[in-house]
Amino acid sequence: xxxxxxxxxxxxxxxxLPQTLERITDWLGGKSWDHxxxxxxxxxxxxKTAKLAESYGRGVRLLRNPGNRGKGYxxxxxxxxxxxxxxxxTDADLSAPIEDFDRLCVxxxxxxxQVAIGSRAVDRSLVQVRQAAFREYSGRFFNLxxxxxxxxxxxxxxxxxxxxxxxxxxxxxxxxxxxxxxFDVEDLYIAKKLRIPVVxxxxxxxxxxxxxxxxxxxxxxxxxLWLIRRLHG
Numbered sequence: 001x002x003x004x005x006x007x008x009x010x011x012x013x014x015x016x017l018p019q020t021l022e023r024i025t026d027w028l029g030g031k032s033w034d035h036x037x038x039x040x041x042x043x044x045x046x047x048k049t050a051k052l053a054e055s056y057g058r059g060v061r062l063l064r065n066p067g068n069r070g071k072g073y074x075x076x077x078x079x080x081x082x083x084x085x086x087x088x089x090t091d092a093d094l095s096a097p098i099e100d101f102d103r104l105c106v107x108x109x110x111x112x113x114q115v116a117i118g119s120r121a122v123d124r125s126l127v128q129v130r131q132a133a134f135r136e137y138s139g140r141f142f143n144l145x146x147x148x149x150x151x152x153x154x155x156x157x158x159x160x161x162x163x164x165x166x167x168x169x170x171x172x173x174x175x176x177x178x179x180x181x182x183f184d185v186e187d188l189y190i191a192k193k194l195r196i197p198v199v200x201x202x203x204x205x206x207x208x209x210x211x212x213x214x215x216x217x218x219x220x221x222x223x224x225l226w227l228i229r230r231l232h233g
Contacts, residue, residue: 003035004028005166007078007089009071010053011043016208017052020094025058027098037061041078044068072176072183079164079173087169091160093208100203104163113199114168115191117154118161122202129206142221149225150189154200157184161203168196177231182224189228 006024010017021038028036038060040053044067053062063077075089088101096118104116120127121143130136139158146157162184164172172190176183191198 002033003084003086004031004033005036005078005082005084005087006038007075007082007087008038008040008092009043009074009078009089010040010045010049010092011068011071011074012045012047013049013092014045014047014052016092017049018056020092021053021056021058021060023094024090024098025060028059035084037083039063039078039082041065041074043070043074070179070183071181072186073179075183076173076176076179079169082166082169085166086163087166088163089160095208096159096161096203096205100161101163103201103203104161107199107201108163108165111197111199113197114165115172115188115196115198116163116201117157117188117198118159118203118205119154119156119200120159120203120205121155122200126202126204127206128204129208131207145222146185146225150185150192150229152185152188152192154188154198156200157188159203159205172196175232178224178228180220180224182221182228185221185225186228186232189232193232 024038036059040060041063042050043065050062053060063081065074065077079087104118108116143155171194172187175190176186178186188198
């Protein structure tokens with residue numbers, strides 16, 4: 001692996017973003033890649049998220065969405081702009097620690113995979129701070145319905161920590177249609193249709209309060225499962 005891009009979708013993240021960028025840039029400083037970049041994709045934030053990213057320096061590049069378009073739109077925007085040989089997308093709260101990139105990289109290399117997805121469900125002992133019980137069991141129910149609807153085998157599609165080889169990212173995200181929180185399932189469904197190998201990898205994870213997933217968005221995600229099948233056959 002010679003170069004790495006890290007995509008961070010961000011909406012009203014002025015409180016968490018500085019610490020996140022500091023942690024990631026310090027981690028990158030200990031690596032020996034030829035080229036690295038961090039792409040912060042501002043999804044129409046109403047706070048100082050964009051200003052903080054723009055002024056940070058240290059290999060951080062700001063991308064702006066045309067208003068608040070959704071997390072799926074933001075991740076797609078960043079993935080299609082990324083220049084690295086491999087592209088990691090991570091949530092701004094670093095609920096999966098950046099250091100667990102190595103788990104994804106090793107699994108992708110050993111499994112000859114073009115996509116490695118972080119998972120909270122492969123080894124639940126690695127979950128250090130759990131979600132509220134309602135959210136956790138809602139997530140498990142969503143995963144069950146997702147597998148029955150799409151035929152995907154993954155036990156956790158919603159963990160915001162995924163690594164893509166750049167050519168795979170270009171093929172997948174250029175076909176993505178959904179802008180909301182179901183985009184992860186859509187991207188993995190597209191990968192299945194394109195026969196792009198994907199490996200699911202246990203990562204450490206700690207719940208961070210401040211989720212932007214509303215009840216309405218969660219319910220819409222169930223409807224989106226049938227839409228994904230219709231969109232991509």
